[in-house]
Amino acid sequence: MCVEPAPPPSARLTRRGVLAASAALAGTAIVLASGAAPAAASGPRPARTGDLVVEGGTLLDPATGEVTEDAVVVIRDGVVAAAGPRPRVRVPADLPRLDAHGQWVLPGLIDAHIHLNTAAEARDAVRRGATSARSGSTNFYQDIAVRELARQAPELAPRLRAAGIFVTPDLGDTVLADPDLTALARLKDGVRSAQALRHAVAVNLARGADVVKTRVNERAGLPEQDPLAQVYSYDQLSEVVAAARRGGKGVLCHSYSERGCHDAVTAGIRSLEHGVFVAERTLHEMRRRGTYFTPTLTAIAGLAESSDPVLAERGRAYLPVLKRAVLAAHSMGVPLAAGTDSSGGTVKPIGREVELMRAAGLSALDAIRTATTGAARLLGLDGTAGRLTRGHAGDVVLLASDPLADVSVLKSPSRVVRSGIAL
Incomplete structure (x- = not known):
């Protein structure tokens, strides 16, 4: 639902630089965990x-x-x-x-939508049971470093599919995440043209993103925004999907409105995120295409507990609608994946999402599958995670x-x- 600001890295970044830095991060984390004195870096350490x-x-x-x-x-x-x-x-x-x-x-368990910006968040996710995850994007490619940390020190981070930076009309300070993105700051209308969208995706893929994250609607977690307002059209979403596919990657799309959900699904996204007002016609299309639904019930339930009256009312109104959508999707055979949409330094237990799936009407076993076998298939980990x-x-x-x-x-x-x- 949101990604909290995080400080940009200090040096010029390239994909090689990210991997080198993440290797160093992993080495440092291993040293800190063991209490040993740091040694001179000599390249990536073998996975423990x-x-x-x-x-x-x-x-x-x-x-x-x-x-x-x-x-x-x-x-x-x-x-x-x-x-x-x-x-x-x-x-x-x-x-x-x-x-x-x-x-x-x-x-x-598998958290199919989480924002991991720090090593502490990555560690918390594992300790709360999420041993595998898919990023919902970060501001400065922290998730790519977390992915490498997980490969070298798996006890410190979940096995991760990284999304890199959010492909969104207004990148804000995220244009500082990579020198190749800074030219987008000059665009009067933001990241909207076909060329700009393709460029944002291409930079993500060059940096090693496993998936691409975009949006069709504004955010639900900001009271001044209207989550039913559409920010990208079907044609713009199609550009993002096509650019990602050229790199062999799928797209997850932040969606709320009925029309936005339909445009995103028919544009060819891999998974629909949030999807509160997804309609029956779109669910049928998702079933036909094999498009996944990651409803992030935990995040919507969290809105209802907000101290902000606008957000609290939004959460109370949206949660029952989303639960009905989840049950309808499940009944139609739309594949479901559990995701908490944790961000901002607080990692929610993926078990809470399973609990809400059960509350939406799934059987206990089917609810558990959304955080195991179902999510594993979405992440391309069905031969690795989700079973023992x-x-x-x-x-x-x-x-x-x-x-x-x-x-x-x-x-x-x-x-x-x-x-x-x-x-």
């Missing part, structure tokens, strides 16, 4: 992964709904080597153990009670494991 046996818990496979009591999950080098009932799994004697008796064992089967990442959340009986337990994992490293 772990060996671990999680034993004795009740294992839930979100893909099948199968529940296995007294289960064992064996993780080698950060990857699941075996998982299943104790009698069927050979447990190496030399591996460290994590006792999960009396607890439920689920794969690490052989070959998947050794990302685990332990829960104190049965999430199929009460999904709210997902908001407070009792333990998180990231790439075989117990946190």
Whole structure:
């Protein structure tokens, strides 16, 4: 819903510079976590992964709904080597153990819309159970550095699909994120022409973005803006989508109004974000195209709790409409993904989004799938995240009670494991 301001980097930035800086960031984070003295930089450090046996818990496979009591999950080098009932799994004697008796064992959760601007936010996301995520954009490419941090020190950040900078009419200080963007500051009408839109996307892709984030409506989180006002037309959105596709990337689109949602979907976006007033005709189109719906119920519910009367009334009005849209989408077979839209230094638990999906009318298992198997497919991680089967990442959340009986337990994992490293 929003990205909070963050200070720009001090040096001229290139894609090589971003990767080098992020490698240094990862090295620094590893040093700080271990308490060791900094050493001279000598290039990217190899990723730190772990060996671990999680034993004795009740294992839930979100893909099948199968529940296995007294289960064992064996993780080698950060990857699941075996998982299943104790009698069927050979447990190496030399591996460290994590006792999960009396607890439920689920794969690490996925936050499909989050704004991670700092290392502290990245760490908080993991500790709250989001071991994988997709960025909803940042102001100065911090998410690209977080992605590299996660590759080198996975216990410090979620596995991340980075979106780079927001492709929006008014970039504001984000034009300082890259020297190649500063020319856009001279444009009288902002980033609106086909050439300007293509340029903004091209800079993102050159910087290593995995996805492209754009908008069709104004923001709901600012009282002075009208979230039903459309800022990009179908033709402009089509330019963004076409430019992203030329680089082999998909587009996620901030959307609220009925017409805006329809224009975004028919322009070819990969996922519709927020989508409060998405109409039935658009949901049918989404089902036909395989377009994902990331409703960010957590963010809309948060508006209702705002001290600003305009935002509070907006949240109270929008939340029931959005819940109905979520249930309609699910009933039609539109794929759903859970995302908190956390930003501004506060990381919301992805379990809260699952809880709101359940409140919208999804079954507990289907709600859990929006933050596991469903989100994994959206992020292109369906062979890596979302399940605890052989070959998947050794990302685990332990829960104190049965999430199929009460999904709210997902908001407070009792333990998180990231790439075989117990946190």
